[in-house]
Amino acid sequence: MTDKKILPIIKEIRIKHLIESLVCFDKYPYDRENQRDCVLRLYPDTSEKSTFRGMVIPSLRYLGLIIGYEDLIKPSANGKLVLESLNQNNTETLRVFRALLLELDDNIGFSTMLIESTETQGFISKEDFFKKLTSKIGGPSKRQIEERINKWLGLLDGCGLIVLKNKGTYISLNNNGLSEAKRDLDVTSKRDNFRAILFKNYDLLSPSEKAGGADITKLRELVAVDFYNNHGLILTEYQFDELLRSIPLTSNNYIISLGLPIGLGGIGDRLFKHGNEYYKTIYIKYSKDKI
């Protein structure tokens, strides 16, 4: 039984292009035509098929920055974090990118392997690293596997988690970036505030947004942005789900009920897994509302 990881191919790894494209998806949510035209302006003299569909959409989706398909594409909550960081400065945007990327990377284990590989010399040659990886990364062909690894390393380099030296033939860790990202991904500092911030943002929703239960997708976004703007903390979607699962659904003060997707209702949303079920909406009832 092979437990080889399948590493997706990320065609577009230039952070600048990724971010500017993401801005397009944010500027025109659920408006494919304008999203396309906006993105194509970033790639002059290229076709929709090659850049918009061939590069930008798959890349942003793999990176978890957009959700939905076809006419229902918009930024994810993680994508919103990146977009919010644009109000700050470039350093800050890279910080958000690093944290999100390191979280994704944990599924593949690059950084873990790199930490092990570089502890004696401080670096590892790309050749040696490839040898280490080929037994762990699956793919259709050697060349494809190498391209995927190279793209991923390029991303890690571009956001400051690693440093590619000597034209990329040597890899070393960017210890500052890596430790900052690890701190940013530490969930303990977020645990205490989570319930209060969740409830606060739930309460802020309009009655129509709460009718029939509030969209968990929407709350993920609001809560993450609140954590970021008001506390400087990076709460990823994964962490939101983890924390939401960790709070009791009933207490003396409130009752939380989760709603299943109805019909096609879940399309364009990332559903919330709790137990063995996937939920779309959340409804909170406070005990002071009791009749």
Add this chain to the structure above:
DNA sequence: CTTACTTCATAGGAATCAGT
């Protein structure tokens, strides 16, 4: 008109290509 089947068009992702 409805139904059951076929064809067509499109999107997304995988793989390959081309200029430097």
Add this chain to the structure above:
DNA sequence: ACTGATTCCTATGAAGTAAG
């Protein structure tokens, strides 16, 4: 050999169509 762009493949679903 790299980097950026293009082409290829396949699933999905819309549109078309002919028989009942």
